[in-house]
Amino acid sequence: MSPVAEISILPTKARRATLTAAQAVAAPIDIEVLSKYVNVVQRKLTAGQYLYRAGQPFNALYLVNVGFLKTCLVAEDGREQVTGFRMRGDLVGIESIGAATHECDVVALETSGVWELPYPAILRACAQMPELQERLTWALAAEIRSDRSWKLALNSLSAEQRVAAFLLDLASRHEALGFSPRHFVLRMGRADIGSFLALKHETVTRALTRLAGQGCIDVQWREIRILDMAALDGVIHCEDKAA
Amino acid sequence: MSPVAEISILPTKARRATLTAAQAVAAPIDIEVLSKYVNVVQRKLTAGQYLYRAGQPFNALYLVNVGFLKTCLVAEDGREQVTGFRMRGDLVGIESIGAATHECDVVALETSGVWELPYPAILRACAQMPELQERLTWALAAEIRSDRSWKLALNSLSAEQRVAAFLLDLASRHEALGFSPRHFVLRMGRADIGSFLALKHETVTRALTRLAGQGCIDVQWREIRILDMAALDGVIHCEDKAA
DNA sequence: ACAACATGTAACAGTGTGTAACAGCCGAGC
DNA sequence: GCTCGGCTGTTACACACTGTTACATGTTGT
Numbered sequence: 001m002s003p004v005a006e007i008s009i010l011p012t013k014a015r016r017a018t019l020t021a022a023q024a025v026a027a028p029i030d031i032e033v034l035s036k037y038v039n040v041v042q043r044k045l046t047a048g049q050y051l052y053r054a055g056q057p058f059n060a061l062y063l064v065n066v067g068f069l070k071t072c073l074v075a076e077d078g079r080e081q082v083t084g085f086r087m088r089g090d091l092v093g094i095e096s097i098g099a100a101t102h103e104c105d106v107v108a109l110e111t112s113g114v115w116e117l118p119y120p121a122i123l124r125a126c127a128q129m130p131e132l133q134e135r136l137t138w139a140l141a142a143e144i145r146s147d148r149s150w151k152l153a154l155n156s157l158s159a160e161q162r163v164a165a166f167l168l169d170l171a172s173r174h175e176a177l178g179f180s181p182r183h184f185v186l187r188m189g190r191a192d193i194g195s196f197l198a199l200k201h202e203t204v205t206r207a208l209t210r211l212a213g214q215g216c217i218d219v220q221w222r223e224i225r226i227l228d229m230a231a232l233d234g235v236i237h238c239e240d241k242a243a
Numbered sequence: 244m245s246p247v248a249e250i251s252i253l254p255t256k257a258r259r260a261t262l263t264a265a266q267a268v269a270a271p272i273d274i275e276v277l278s279k280y281v282n283v284v285q286r287k288l289t290a291g292q293y294l295y296r297a298g299q300p301f302n303a304l305y306l307v308n309v310g311f312l313k314t315c316l317v318a319e320d321g322r323e324q325v326t327g328f329r330m331r332g333d334l335v336g337i338e339s340i341g342a343a344t345h346e347c348d349v350v351a352l353e354t355s356g357v358w359e360l361p362y363p364a365i366l367r368a369c370a371q372m373p374e375l376q377e378r379l380t381w382a383l384a385a386e387i388r389s390d391r392s393w394k395l396a397l398n399s400l401s402a403e404q405r406v407a408a409f410l411l412d413l414a415s416r417h418e419a420l421g422f423s424p425r426h427f428v429l430r431m432g433r434a435d436i437g438s439f440l441a442l443k444h445e446t447v448t449r450a451l452t453r454l455a456g457q458g459c460i461d462v463q464w465r466e467i468r469i470l471d472m473a474a475l476d477g478v479i480h481c482e483d484k485a486a
Numbered sequence: 487a488c489a490a491c492a493t494g495t496a497a498c499a500g501t502g503t504g505t506a507a508c509a510g511c512c513g514a515g516c
Numbered sequence: 517g518c519t520c521g522g523c524t525g526t527t528a529c530a531c532a533c534t535g536t537t538a539c540a541t542g543t544t545g546t
C-alpha cells in the first residue's frame with residue numbers, strides 16, 4: 001500500500017475516467033503537511049458502525065485512510081438511497097459544508113480508519129494555505145461532476161450496462177490506489193449496489209450472472225475477477241442488441 | 244420584480260425545501276458590491292442560444308439575472324441528460340471549477356440575461372472577501388445536496404410522483420423569487436422534463452394528464468395552475484394505492 | 487441447532503417504453 | 517392570403533424490462 005504521505009485530498013481523480021472524458025488532474029496534498037495546521041484525529045470504525053448519522057451536527061470533514069464506507073440518504077418516510085461509496089483517499093462530509101447538520105448516514109462496510117479534520121480548523125488552514133482552499137473547492141466541484149455523470153449513466157443505460165459501469169468504476173478506483181483493477185472484493189451487498197444504481201438486488205444478481213455468462217467477469221460470492229476488460233467496456237458503449 | 248441589489252449569489256435557498264428538510268439560510272450577496280471587485284459583464288441570450296458548450300474552456304461563472312436556462316450533459320455516444328434548470332439568482336458553471344473545460348452545455352430556454360463573472364477575478368475577490376469564498380463553497384455543497392435529494396426522489400418515486408415533485412420544486416423556486424407558486428409557465432418541453440426526471444416525454448404527458456384528472460393541477464399547454472397544493476404534495480408522500 | 491441475513495433462481499405482474507398516428511402551433515415559402 | 521413541413525404535445529396499444537413475490541441455498545452468529 002502506498003505511504004500515507006501520498007494520499008490525495010481530492011476524491012479519486014481517476015474515478016470518473018470511465019464515465020467522463022476530461023478531468024482535472026491535481027497534485028496530491030500531503031496529510032502530514034495538513035496535520036501541522038489542523039489537529040488531525042484518527043478514528044477507527046468496525047463494519048456496520050456509523051461515522052455519523054443524518055441529523056447530527058456538522059463539524060468535521062473526514063479523509064478515508066483505510067477501509068470502505070457507504071453514504072446513505074434517508075427520507076422522512078423511510079425511503080433509502082445509497083449516494084456513494086468511499087475508499088482510501090476519498091473525502092467524506094464535504095457535501096454538508098454550509099449546513100448545520102448532516103443529511104446522510106455514513107456507514108463503514110468493513111473495518112475502516114479515517115482522519116477527522118475539524119472544520120473550523122480546516123477553515124483557518126484554508127486562510128493560510130490558498131492551495132488547500134482551492135483543493136477543497138475542486139473536490140466539491142468534482143463531486144458534482146461525478147454525480148451528474150452517474151445520473152447520465154443511470155438514466156440512459158440498462159441494468160446490465162449499469163452494473164458493468166459500476167464494476168469498471170470500482171476497478172479504476174482500485175487501480176488508482178495501486179491495487180489490481182482486475183481482481184477485487186465487493187465490500188457492499190447486492191442491495192447497496194442496487195440502491196446506488198437504481199436497481200433491485202435481484203436485478204443486480206441477474207446482471208452479474210449474465211455478465212459472467214458472457215465471459216466478461218468471474219463472480220465468486222463478493223469476489224470479482226474481470227476477465228475481459230474490453231468486453232466489459234463494450235457492454236456499456238456498444239449495442240450488442242439488434243441495433 | 245425585485246431590484247438587482249437583492250439577488251442572492253446562492254442557488255435558490257428555498258429550492259430544496261420540497262425535497263430536503265434542513266437547509267442553510269444565507270444572507271444574499273449584493274451583486275453591486277461584487278461588481279466593485281469583479282468586472283461584471285452582462286450577457287444576453289435568446290431562446291435556443293448556448294451560454295457555453297461542453298468542451299469550451301472554463302473561465303467564468305454566471306449568475307442568472309432574468310430568463311430560464313437548462314444544463315445538459317452529453318456523452319460521446321450522443322446520450323443526452325438534462326442535469327438541471329437555472330433561473331434568476333442561480334449560479335451557472337460552478338461545477339466546472341478545477342476543470343480546464345466545461346462538461347455540459349447551457350442553453351437558454353427563453354430570452355435570458357446573465358452576469359458573467361470572470362473566474363480569475365472571482366478568485367482574487369475571494370481572497371479579499373472571505374464571505375464570498377464561503378458563499379461559493381456553500382453553493383457547491385448545496386448543489387451536491389440538491390442533486391442527491393433528486394437522486395433519492397427519482398429512484399424511489401413513480402413517474403407521477405416525480406412529475407408532482409418537479410412541479411412543487413418549480414413552485415417553490417418561483418415563490419422564492421416573489422412570483423406566484425400556484426401559477427407559472429413551463430419554459431422547457433416535455434422531453435426536457437423527461438430527461439431530468441428519467442422519463443420519456445410521453446410518460447411526462449401521461450403523468451400531467453393524470454394529475455390534472457385528479458384535480459391537483461390544471462394544464463394548458465405549458466401553463467401550469469396548481470389547484471390543490473396539498474393534494475399534489477400528497478401524491479408524493481402518500482400511497483393512494485392499496486398500501 | 488437455530489435464527490437471521492445475504493444471495494441465487496424462477497414465475498408472474500406491472501410500470502414505463504417504443505412505436506405509431508393524430509392534433510395544434512408556427513414559420514417558411516409560394 | 518394560402519399551403520406545406522417541422523416541432524411539440526397527446527393518446528392508444530403491444531411489448532420488454534424490471535420489480536415483485538416466493539422459495540431454496542449458504543453463511544454467520546447465538
